[in-house]
Amino acid sequence: VPWLEGFGGAARFACRRGEGAPQEGQALTALTSRQWLLFALATTLLFRVWLSAAAPVTADEAYFILWGRSPALGYYDHPPMVGWMLAPLAAFSEAAWLMRLPAVLVPALTALAVRAALQRWFGRDEDTANLAALAIVLAPVNVWNVLVTTDTPLVLLSVASLLVFARAAQRGSKGLFFLSGILLGLAFLAKYFSVLLGLGYLSWAITSKNPRAFALVFLGGLPFGLLNLYWNVEACWCNVMFNAINRHEEGGSGWSLATPALYAASLAYLAAPLLWFAWRGRAQLREAWRRPAERALLLAWLLPLAVFAALSPVKRIGLHWLLSFAPALVLSVALALERVQLRWSVRFFAVLAALHMIPIAIAVALPLEAWQASRFYARLVFPGRISELLAAAPGPPGAVLATDSYASAALLAYHARRPVPVFGRGTSHARQSDIETDWRNLAGKDMLLLRREAPPAQEYQPYFREIEIKKIPLGGGAYHALIGRGFDYEAYRRGVLADVRERYYRIPAWLPAGRCYFFERYFPR
Numbered sequence: 066v067p068w069l070e071g072f073g074g075a076a077r078f079a080c081r082r083g084e085g086a087p088q089e090g091q092a093l094t095a096l097t098s099r100q101w102l103l104f105a106l107a108t109t110l111l112f113r114v115w116l117s118a119a120a121p122v123t124a125d126e127a128y129f130i131l132w133g134r135s136p137a138l139g140y141y142d143h144p145p146m147v148g149w150m151l152a153p154l155a156a157f158s159e160a161a162w163l164m165r166l167p168a169v170l171v172p173a174l175t176a177l178a179v180r181a182a183l184q185r186w187f188g189r190d191e192d193t194a195n196l197a198a199l200a201i202v203l204a205p206v207n208v209w210n211v212l213v214t215t216d217t218p219l220v221l222l223s224v225a226s227l228l229v230f231a232r233a234a235q236r237g238s239k240g241l242f243f244l245s246g247i248l249l250g251l252a253f254l255a256k257y258f259s260v261l262l263g264l265g266y267l268s269w270a271i272t273s274k275n276p277r278a279f280a281l282v283f284l285g286g287l288p289f290g291l292l293n294l295y296w297n298v299e300a301c302w303c304n305v306m307f308n309a310i311n312r313h314e315e316g317g318s319g320w321s322l323a324t325p326a327l328y329a330a331s332l333a334y335l336a337a338p339l340l341w342f343a344w345r346g347r348a349q350l351r352e353a354w355r356r357p358a359e360r361a362l363l364l365a366w367l368l369p370l371a372v373f374a375a376l377s378p379v380k381r382i383g384l385h386w387l388l389s390f391a392p393a394l395v396l397s398v399a400l401a402l403e404r405v406q407l408r409w410s411v412r413f414f415a416v417l418a419a420l421h422m423i424p425i426a427i428a429v430a431l432p433l434e435a436w437q438a439s440r441f442y443a444r445l446v447f448p449g450r451i452s453e454l455l456a457a458a459p460g461p462p463g464a465v466l467a468t469d470s471y472a473s474a475a476l477l478a479y480h481a482r483r484p485v486p487v488f489g490r491g492t493s494h495a496r497q498s499d500i501e502t503d504w505r506n507l508a509g510k511d512m513l514l515l516r517r518e519a520p521p522a523q524e525y526q527p528y529f530r531e532i533e534i535k536k537i538p539l540g541g542g543a544y545h546a547l548i549g550r551g552f553d554y555e556a557y558r559r560g561v562l563a564d565v566r567e568r569y570y571r572i573p574a575w576l577p578a579g580r581c582y583f584f585e586r587y588f589p590r
Contacts, residue, residue: 098195102180105202105415106173112422117165117211119429121448124472126213127479128495130155130164139296141303141497146218146255159479168217172207175224175392182228183399186235187358196407197399201392203414205334206384208421215256216385222252223262223389227365230266231396233278235358242278246285254289257308258386261372265364272364273357298579300500302572311493311569313380320379328377331384332370336391338410339398346402353401362400365393450539451480457537460513460548467514471495477515488514489524490564499569503586504562508554514547525549528557562587 122130132140133151140148154163176198183194201207226248233241249266252259263282270279297304332340343350353359369390373382399407436445455477458466466481467488468474475495478485486502512529514520515537525532530551537544570583 098192098199102176102195102199102202105199105418106176109202109208109418110169110173112208112426113169113211114162116209116425116429117169118160118162120161120211122161122164122476122479123212123448124475126164128471128475128497129213129215130159130479131475131497133164135501139293139300139304141500142307142495143215143256144254144293144304145296146222146251147213147215149254150218151213165211165213168211168213171217171221172202172204174221176201178224178228179392179396179399182232183396186228186232187400189399193399193404193407196404196411197395199411200339200395200398200407200414203411203418204336204391205414205417205421206388208418209425214385216388219252219255219259220389220392222248222255223259224392226252226259227262227362227393230269230282231358231361234269234273234361239277239281242281243285246282246287247289248285249282250286250289252389253286254293257304258369258389261369262365262389264372265361265368268364268368269357269361272360298577301570301581301583302576302579303496303500305576306569306572307493307496310573322378324379324381325374325377328373328382331382331387335384335387336394338413339394342402342406342410343394343398346398346406349401350397353397359397359400362393362396366390366397448476451476454515454537454539454544455481457539458513458515459535459537459546461511461550464511464513464548465507465552467512469514469516469520471498473515473517474498488512490561490568493569496569499565500582504554504557505586507552510552512547512549512552514549516545516547519545520547527560528553558587 129147130151132145132148133155136148136152137145139145150167151164154166157163179201180194180198183189183197184191226245229241229248230245232238233245245266249259249263252262263286266282267279270276293304350363354363370387373386376382398410433445433450439445460466465486466477466483467486468477469487469489469491471487471491471494474485474487484501486504486507487496487498491498514525519536520534522532522534525547529549530553532550533548535546535548537546566583566588570581572581
C-alpha cells in the first residue's frame with residue numbers, strides 16, 4: 066500500500082539521521098510496526114468518527130438509543146448492558162456521533178488491550194504485539210462498523226474476561242479466575258453469546274483437570290445471571306421466549322445448503338489469512354495446546370466457531386455473531402505461529418481496509434438524491450428525512466403517533482422524542498413496545514399512523530370510529546398517513562392482542578410461573 070511504504074520510508078530516513086535509531090542487532094521492524102500501529106489507529110479512528118457523524122441513525126440503533134433513554138434491568142430482546150452503556154451519553158446528547166462513540170472506540174481499545182497483554186503477560190516482543198494490534202484494528206468489520214449494537218459492549222467485556230482468564234491460567238491465580246467470571250457476567254448482560262466463551266472456560270477446566278477454576282468463574286458471574294433470571298421471571302420470560310422460541314418459529318431456521326456457505330464466507334471475510342495460517346500451522350497450535358494460557362485462547366475461538374458450524378445447516382449465522390471471538394484467534398496466531406505469518410495477515414487487512422474506506426467515503430458523501438434510481442432508495446429516504454415527514458404529517462391535535470413496524474417506530478420515536486407505539490401484530494423481533502405501551506390508556510383517542518405502503522382500509526376500520534387516508538410527498542416518493550378517530554380498545558384487544566398472545570406469549574409449562582405484563586394488562590384471568 067503506497068501510504069504504508071511512504072510511512073516506512075519516513076521512519077527509515079529518521080533512523081538514518083539517528084533519531085530513535087535502533088541499537089546494533091535490534092530489528093528495525095519494531096519501530097516501524099509501532100509507527101504503523103499509531104498511523105492505523107489515527108487513520109481508522111478519524112474515518113470512523115467522520116462516518117459516525119455522517120451516516121444516518123439506523124432503525125436498530127434508534128431502538129437501542131431508546132433503551133438508553135429509559136435504563137432498566139432488562140429489555141424485550143436482550144439483557145440490558147447496551148442500554149446502560151448508552152444511558153449516560155443519552156443524558157448529555159443523542160447526537161449520532163456521540164451515541165456511536167462506544168462502537169467507534171471498541172476496536173482500538175480491544176487492540177491496545179491485546180497489545181499490552183502480549184507484551185506484559187505473555188512476554189512477546191513489541192513487534193509481535195504491534196502486529197497483533199494492527200490485525201485487530203485493520204480487520205474489515207472494525208474499519209467500517211460504527212453502528213451501536215448489543216455486540217459493542219459484548220466484544221469489550223468478552224475480550225477483557227478472556228485476557229484475565231488466560232492470565233489466571235498462566236499463573237494459577239484464584240483472584241483472577243474470579244475477576245474473569247465477573248467480566249463474563251457483565252458480558253452476559255450484554256448478550257447471551259457470552260455463554261459460548263463460558264463453555265470454552267469449562268472445556269479448559271476439564272482438559273486441565275482444574276474444576277476449581279471454573280467454579281470461581283461461575284461464582285464471579287452468578288450474580289449477573291441471577292439478575293437476568295429475576296427480570297425474566299417478572300417480565301413474561303421475554304428474553305427466553307424471543308431468543309429460544311419465537312424468533313426460530315417465525316422464520317430463519319430450517320435445513321439449507323446456502324447457510325453453511327454463507328457462514329464460511331463470513332469467516333473468510335472476517336479473518337481469512339489468520340484462519341489459513343492457523344490451519345497451516347496446526348502442528349504449532351497443537352504444541353501451544355500444552356501451555357495453559359494458550360489452550361484457553363484456542364478454546365475461546367475454536368469451540369464457538371465449531372458450535373456455529375454445527376448450527377449453520379439449520380440457522381443463518383450473522384457476521385456480528387463472530388466479532389467477540391476474533392481477538393482470541395489473533396492472540397493464538399501471535400503466540401503460537403511465526404511473526405511473518407502475522408505480518409502477512411496485517412498486509413492483507415491493510416489492503417482490504419483501503420478498499421473499504423474509499424468507496425464507503427464516496428457513498429456516504431453523495432447526496433441522498435444520487436440513490437433515487439436504486440431499489441433501496443425508499444429505505445434510505447425515510448431515516449434521512451424523518452424531520453420533514455414529521456413536519457408534513459397531518460392529523461388532529463393531540464393524536465397518538467403510531468406506525469406498523471418496529472423499525473419505523475424506533476426511528477420516529479428517536480427523532481420525535483416521544484413514544485411511538487406499534488399498531489398491529491408486528492413480528493417476533495423488537496417488541497419492546499409491548500412493555501412500554503398500555504393500549505388500555507389509548508381507548509377513545511385519535512391516532513396518526515405512518516406507513517411506507519398505502520394502508521388497507523379494511524384492516525384498520527374495525528378499530529376506529531372513522532378513518533381517513535392521506536399521501537405525504539417525501540423525497541421524490543410518498544409516505545402514507547392513516548388518521549383514525551376514536552380508538553376502540555376492546556375491538557383491538559379481541560382482534561390483535563389476542564393474536565399476539567397466542568403467537569408470542571405462549572410461555573412453556575417448563576418455565577416457572579411468574580409475573581407477565583401482557584397478561585396482567587389485557588388477559589388477567
